[in-house]
Amino acid sequence: MSGHEFQSHFENSGSIDMDDTSTNIDETTMDELRQLAARYPQKRSALLPMLHLVQSVDGRVSPAGIQACADVLEISTAQVSGVATFYTMYKRRPAGKHHVGVCTTALCAVMGGDILLDRVQAKLGIGENETTPDGKISLERLECNAACDFAPVMMVNWEFMDHMTPAKADELLDKLLNDEEVHSTRGARITSWREAERVLAGFPDGLADEGPTAGDSSLVGLRIAQQRGWKAPTAEQAPVEQAGSEQASSGEETK
Amino acid sequence: MTDTLTPVLTANWGDDKAWKLSNYERRGGYKALRKALEMQPADLVTWVKDANLRGRGGAGFPTGMKWSFLPKDNPNPVYLVVNADESEPGTCKDIPLMMASPHTLVEGVIISAFACNSHHAFIYCRGEVLHVIRRLQQAVREAYSAGYAGKNILGTGYDLEITVHAGAGAYICGEETALLDSLEGRRGQPRLRPPFPAVAGLYASPTVINNVESIASVPGIIANGKDWFAGMGTEKSKGHGIFSLSGHVKTPGQFEAPLGITLRELIDLGGGMREGHELKFFTPGGSSTPILTAEHLDVPLDFEGMAEAGSMLGTRALQIFDETTSVVRTTLRWVEFYKHESCGKCTPCREGTWWLVQTLRNFEAGKASPGDIEKLLDVSDNIGGKSFCALADGAVAAVTSAVKFFRDEFEAGCTTPAWELFPYEKSALFADSELGAHA
Known part of the structure; x- marks a missing residue:
């Protein structure tokens, strides 16, 4: 290995790798899959969360995971595969410890996302949907992640990295590659892609209280309104009881 | 005269730990729920209808009317589903709302479910926003612990289950019938209508699907009154809405204002265009709404104003592009x-x-x-309005509006690459010094 082979480049990269039958799914996982199924009026509704859980355990959508979902939901493996291959968050090959995304939908692309993606690919020596040979980082070209006022945007394990620049991207990747602590610009400290997948499956990790209430861009309008004394009308102007009219002005001064 | 900006949903976003139940309650949170639980569900539906709340997810359909379409004689359970799959390019209002103040949504969910006689509500949130899902999950747990959700809510005998559900990466699941298929554990593909979800939605049962901001607006409408809400906005576009300004402005961000504010006002609040540049084109409400230009700076951003200008209000996602931007490039990227x-x-x-x-x-x-311009328009003509849902119509809107306003750039595309006409690095937001290492 020169160290620059693309580890997850397969000729048949469009389909789930059914040759690798390794799995970490055990009885605990099966119990959790059954728990998820029980949360819904009809158990098949749990399939998306269950596939997130499979990824958190196996690092991808594994053949054993497909079988486990099919068994719990009493549907065919083809039905599970059909769903698993429809959604972009389900990975058919092992993702990295950290999954990095660069948004290149129109607005982010124009604001610098294209340049960032080139830069990240060059630095990591991998292309889209590939994983570094050491398994540390996988890379994805993202479609709009609903953070356009923070453009250009990158994501790590589905946490926001706002207002990115090439220098910030370099620093971010260096820290991830060196296992240093990284924080989202408006989220929690970065854990790992697998741990993130477990939360998405519906098993909280207790980090909800980390990070700020909102990022800077989210607050631009509110700050201007506060400076200029602009408020929504009070309830007094309506012919019903006053409730919540004090809402807009309390709180802020008290912290 | 209403103020230029009217923070209601965004009012607590600057608070320390606004996402916690205690902080939400300190600002009067869940008072609207107590008030609603003393009313008759049918009266709540009328209340929201009278307030003239129109859907905030893009289409602008009156929320109360949607609720009133639920059949009264259907024996199946009613479901309330919140569409939190925010993915329309340019749209970025629901994500910060759920991150900062998830209880605003949760309170809206409980009131709306009560109004619709539903005992199970789902919040279908796109999966690619981990921290938002964490805060939603926690807010729902807190609501259960406080007796606002679960069995016998606040002693009224009303029961409601709330399930936070993470999607898995598919823009189409923001389309309401595709969302339902996805929530049933299938590929997210739109359904043929009728039947509409109100009659046969989730599990073929009566279902109401509303956008996050629509549902989050409900507590304020209940607490402050329908006339309070209808007192903001324009004649047919009532109330407050979050306007998301992004792109080549000095200070992009979220601005909550009465419907009908203009882009000129918003860009001014955003500090103007970035230094030394001028507005070239913008989307009023996400990439599916036809682009407009500087001549539309003073058109009211409400449902009627945007329709008259040949576009749509959509999700009030104002993506701003200056003169360095290639229209051909952005159109390609949207398509x-x-x-x-x-x-x-x-x-x-x-x-x-x-x-x-x-x-x-x-x-x-x-x-x-x-002849390729005609080919583009001809293909567009063969796509628009010919599918189950409006996804492809979004692509058509991008293409046809771009050709309408900037035909010369497409003509130039017969001879000169867009990156020569509009060097791409000039559009990037970071300084030239940062671009040195870019090969």
């Missing part, structure tokens, strides 16, 4: 998005967006042939 996100169910969309991308790539590379 690539629709091609990527097409679910593949309908042929005009699946094949048509592919053909649009091929043709637009030639324009970007300066290799288009004479």
Whole structure:
């Protein structure tokens, strides 16, 4: 290995790798899959969360995971595969410890996302949907992640990295590659892609209280309104009881 | 006279730990729920109808009217589903709302479910926003612990289960019937209507689906009154809405204002265009709404104003591009998005967006042939309005509005690459010094 082979480049990269039958799914996982199924009026509704859980355990959508979902939901493996291959968050090959995304939908692309993606690919020596040979980082070209006022945007394990620049991207990747602590610009400290997948499956990790209430861009309008004394009308102007009219002005001064 | 900005949903976003139940309650949170639980569900539906709340997810359909379509004689359970799959390019209002103040949504969910006689509500949130899902999960747990959700809510005998559900990466699941299929554990592909979800939605049961901001607006309407809400906005577009300003402005961000504010006012609040540049074009409400130009700066951003200007209010996602930007490039990127996100169910969309991308790539590379503009328009004509849902219509809107206002740039695409006409690095937001290492 020169160290620059693309580890997850397969000729048949469009389909789930059914040759690798390794799995970490055990009885605990099966119990959790059954728990998820029980949360819904009809158990098949749990399939998306269950596939997130499979990824958190196996690092991808594994053949054993497909079988486990099919068994719990009493549907065919083809039905599970059909769903698993429809959604972009389900990975058919092992993702990295950290999954990095660069948004290149129109607005982010124009604001610098294209340049960032080139830069990240060059630095990591991998292309889209590939994983570094050491398994540390996988890379994805993202479609709009609903953070356009923070453009250009990158994501790590589905946490926001706002207002990115090439220098910030370099620093971010260096820290991830060196296992240093990284924080989202408006989220929690970065854990790992697998741990993130477990939360998405519906098993909280207790980090909800980390990070700020909102990022800077989210607050631009509110700050201007506060400076200029602009408020929504009070309830007094309506012919019903006053409730919540004090809402807009309390709180802020008290912290 | 109403103030230029009217923070209601965004009012607590600057608070320390606004996402916690205690902080939400300190600002009067869950008072609206107590008030609602003392009313009759049917009266709540009328209340929201009278307030003239129109859906905040893009289409602008009156929320109360949607609720009133639920059949009274259907024996199946009623479901309330919140569409939190915010993915329309440019749209970025629901995500910060759920991150900062998830209880605003949760309180809205409980009131709305009560109004619709529903005992199980789902919040379907796109999966690619981990921290938002963490805060939603926690807020729902807190609501259960406080007796606002679960069995016998606040001693009234009303029961409600709330399930936070993470999607898995598919823009199409923001389309309400695709969302329902996805929530049933299937590929997210739109359904043929009728029947509409109000009659046969989730599990073929009566279902109400509303956008996050619509549902989050309900507590304020209940607490402050329907006339309070209808007192903001314009004649047919009532109330407050979050306007998301992004792109080539000095200070992009979220601005909550009465419907009908203009882009000139918003850009002014955003500090103006970035230094030394001027507005070239913008989307009023996400990439699916036809682009407009500087001549539309003073058109009211409400449902009627945008329709008259030939576009749509959509999600009030104002993506601003200055004169350094290639229209051909942005159009290609938007159409690539629709091609990527097409679910593949309908042929005009699946094949048509592919053909649009091929043709637009030639324009970007300066290799288009004479007649390719007509080809673009002809293909668009064969796509628009010919599929189950409006996804491909979004691609068509991007193409036809771009050709309408900037035909000369497409003509130039027959001879000169877009990156020569509009060097791409000049559009980037970071300083020139940062670009040195870019090969």
